[in-house]
Amino acid sequence: MKVLVPVKRVIDYNVKVRVKADGTGVDLANVKMSMNPFDEIAVEEAIRLKEKGKADEIVVVSIGVKQAQETLRTALAMGADRAILVVAADDVHQDIEPLAVAKILAKVVEEEQPGLVIAGKQAIDNDMNATGQMLSALLGWSQATFASEVDIEGDTAKVTREVDGGLQTIAVKMPAIITADLRLNEPRYASLPNIMKAKKKPLDEKTAADYGVDVTPRLTVVSTKEPEARAAGIIVGSVDELVAKLKEAGAV
Amino acid sequence: MQFGLSEEQEMIVSTVRSFVEHEIYPHEAEVERSGQVPRALGEAIKRKCIDLGFYACNFPESVGGAGLSHLDFTLVERELGRGSMALTHFFGRPQNILMACNEEQRERYLLPAVRGERMDALAMTEPDAGSDVRGMKCAARREGGDWVVNGSKHFISGAEHADFFIVFIATGEDDTPKGPKKRITTFLVDRGTPGFEVREGYTSVSHRGYRNYVLTFDDCRLPDAQVLGEVDGGFAVMNEWLYATRLTVAAFCVGRARRCFDYALNYAAERKQFGQPIGKFQGVGFQIADMITEIDAADWLTLAAAWRLDQGLPANREIASAKLYASEMLARVTDATLQIFGGMGLMDDFPIERFWRDARVERIWDGTSEIQRHIISRDLLRPLGA
Ligand SMILES: Cc1cc2nc3c(=O)[nH]c(=O)nc-3n(C[C@H](O)[C@H](O)[C@H](O)COP(=O)(O)OP(=O)(O)OC[C@H]3O[C@@H](n4cnc5c(N)ncnc54)[C@H](O)[C@@H]3O)c2cc1C
Numbered sequence: 151m152k153v154l155v156p157v158k159r160v161i162d163y164n165v166k167v168r169v170k171a172d173g174t175g176v177d178l179a180n181v182k183m184s185m186n187p188f189d190e191i192a193v194e195e196a197i198r199l200k201e202k203g204k205a206d207e208i209v210v211v212s213i214g215v216k217q218a219q220e221t222l223r224t225a226l227a228m229g230a231d232r233a234i235l236v237v238a239a240d241d242v243h244q245d246i247e248p249l250a251v252a253k254i255l256a257k258v259v260e261e262e263q264p265g266l267v268i269a270g271k272q273a274i275d276n277d278m279n280a281t282g283q284m285l286s287a288l289l290g291w292s293q294a295t296f297a298s299e300v301d302i303e304g305d306t307a308k309v310t311r312e313v314d315g316g317l318q319t320i321a322v323k324m325p326a327i328i329t330a331d332l333r334l335n336e337p338r339y340a341s342l343p344n345i346m347k348a349k350k351k352p353l354d355e356k357t358a359a360d361y362g363v364d365v366t367p368r369l370t371v372v373s374t375k376e377p378e379a380r381a382a383g384i385i386v387g388s389v390d391e392l393v394a395k396l397k398e399a400g401a402v
Numbered sequence: 403m404q405f406g407l408s409e410e411q412e413m414i415v416s417t418v419r420s421f422v423e424h425e426i427y428p429h430e431a432e433v434e435r436s437g438q439v440p441r442a443l444g445e446a447i448k449r450k451c452i453d454l455g456f457y458a459c460n461f462p463e464s465v466g467g468a469g470l471s472h473l474d475f476t477l478v479e480r481e482l483g484r485g486s487m488a489l490t491h492f493f494g495r496p497q498n499i500l501m502a503c504n505e506e507q508r509e510r511y512l513l514p515a516v517r518g519e520r521m522d523a524l525a526m527t528e529p530d531a532g533s534d535v536r537g538m539k540c541a542a543r544r545e546g547g548d549w550v551v552n553g554s555k556h557f558i559s560g561a562e563h564a565d566f567f568i569v570f571i572a573t574g575e576d577d578t579p580k581g582p583k584k585r586i587t588t589f590l591v592d593r594g595t596p597g598f599e600v601r602e603g604y605t606s607v608s609h610r611g612y613r614n615y616v617l618t619f620d621d622c623r624l625p626d627a628q629v630l631g632e633v634d635g636g637f638a639v640m641n642e643w644l645y646a647t648r649l650t651v652a653a654f655c656v657g658r659a660r661r662c663f664d665y666a667l668n669y670a671a672e673r674k675q676f677g678q679p680i681g682k683f684q685g686v687g688f689q690i691a692d693m694i695t696e697i698d699a700a701d702w703l704t705l706a707a708a709w710r711l712d713q714g715l716p717a718n719r720e721i722a723s724a725k726l727y728a729s730e731m732l733a734r735v736t737d738a739t740l741q742i743f744g745g746m747g748l749m750d751d752f753p754i755e756r757f758w759r760d761a762r763v764e765r766i767w768d769g770t771s772e773i774q775r776h777i778i779s780r781d782l783l784r785p786l787g788a
Pocket residue numbers: 524525526527529531532533534556557558559560606614763766767768769770771772773776
């Protein structure tokens with residue numbers, strides 16, 4: 151079985167995000183970019199399926215600016231076999247919206263015919279949590295989102311999902327789309343031999359136009375603001391005092 | 403001219419940095435408190451490093467290493483420099499002097515060292531012979547076809563984890579017009595060899611948990627099979643291989659300085675006094691400017707020296723300059739960071755006081771700053787007859 155894993159290049163989770171002066175978004179010039187952490191988990195899961203003999207090829211796809219090539223190389227160094235870069239923007243500040251990404255991915259799926267797509271549940275930059283679901287709708291495939299455990303038997307995937315109030319286990323028919331949650335696995339580091347091999351693995355370069363998909367944004371960002379700074383707290387001396395203060399604040 | 407890293411190099415840097423942040427940082431405070439690395443923790447770090455194929459990455463592929471270039475390896479060392487040296491010791495980089503092993507010694511020392519099965523330590527320094535290596539008193543005499551060694555070594559790092567030692571020992575003396583000159587031979591000495599003992603050393607302010615030991619030889623008998631390289635060829639072995647450790651110190655200093663600088667920068671931006679971030683006061687802001695300028699300068703000096711080695715160009719002076727400048731830069735950067743932190747810089751709530759203490763040894767070991775200046779000045783002046 152072939153597994154397709156879409157990966158997104160996002161601002162590194164360690165970077166302290168700064169809002170651009172004009173409020174159109176956050177500043178991405180000269181900041182460290184990395185693979186979306188949920189996508190790393192998705193790549194790891196695909197590699198584990200391959201190690202268990204349940205998958206035989208892992209193809210990673212990234213849609214965005216040309217620099218996303220680095221993100222793909224990282225996935226190759228982790229253990230993916232092949233990469234497809236779909237250049238859809240020149241400006242690092244242009245985010246490709248989930249629907250456009252899902253449409254391109256649907257075309258890639260048509261071409262590649264994978265038995266499974268594992269995506270991150272969301273990208274940490276815009277937190278949309280939509281691409282996997284949209285792709286499922288476009289392809290008419292089953293979906294299992296927020297996966298914390300995946301078990302593949304024949305043409306069924308048993309997926310444990312993290313839902314409000316606990317864990318839910320569902321069985322979905324393959325081909326399917328699974329989106330990875332935080333606790334699905336702990337991604338590995340790229341090993342040195344794999345880093346050295348990554349360069350030799352195939353990386354195809356395409357454009358959004360090759361797939362006939364219009365990536366013009368449909369959403370308008372009205373404003374972007376820093377979160378409010380947290381107000382200083384106080385230390386109370388006793389439970390009684392705490393209750394009194396909470397009452398005063400109208401919280402209880 | 404090209405100043406960027408390749409994609410592989412970028413990935414090496416980010417992998418090692420991520421390893422240090424996740425596998426080393428969480429244990430640093432405990433090592434600092436207890437002054438030692440529990441064996442199990444050391445072994446766990448080593449295991450992970452082996453699994454990642456980074457163990458002994460300074461060795462050529464022909465002996466099971468990763469065959470990194472000097473430049474690639476310097477990048478690895480630079481990222482490791484961020485973390486506690488006591489812990490990164492287990493991200494093993496055996497002494498590349500082991501490449502001097504003969505066929506039979508490869509099986510006993512080189513290959514097990516590269517595989518992480520046996521750890522090494524290197525012993526040159528003695529109480530009466532530091533910078534002046536040739537002044538060593540630890541000596542071996544010929545007896546019944548063997549070597550019989552007497553004397554001692556001190557300041558030997560990592561000896562508690564070492565299974566064998568690479569030891570420089572005097573094996574004779576030549577009369578020269580400038581007076582008597584010791585002949586030196588390199589020996590491989592197994593832990594547990596009769597007459598050879600490893601004892602607790604001193605307590606150092608720098609790199610707690612990266613302990614130093616005293617080695618003593620009391621009629622310790624070593625067969626010829628333990629000679630590394632040629633008899634009386636110790637200086638040749640040293641000259642051929644030991645330049646690498648000085649480059650390692652330079653790379654360490656750059657990595658450590660960058661970690662320290664991040665603290666300084668963020669503190670200068672966040673700490674408010676007199677109603678504004680202290681970074682807005684020129685006295686603090688200009689320190690930040692000087693720090694990053696010096697860090698970048700040391701970084702390029704170090705990488706350029708490594709690049710020269712890869713090109714097969716003479717690099718002795720350049721390596722000495724990198725070691726000298728980077729270690730002195732680290733002293734200034736850690737001191738300035740501590741100053742920016744004010745009183746809190748001295749407290750062990752932050753790692754700043756540790757960075758400041760750790761930095762002190764970098765100007766001393768692997769050739770003091772004075773010895774580096776000696777190397778640089780002799781390299782320039784000797785050809786002019788001065
Ligand atoms: C923590 C630690 C770990 C170490 N680990 C090891 C190890 O694993 N293996 C090992 O072999 N060694 C090790 N060393 C030894 C280290 O390499 C020596 O400390 C170093 O070479 C300096 O020697 P010394 O301390 O005896 O100082 P000395 O050589 O006595 O120097 C004293 C002072 O005199 C100056 N000086 C000496 N000669 C000259 C000169 N010609 N011109 C100008 N100034 C001069 C020096 O620069 C210095 O300022 C370690 C040292 C330390 C502190």
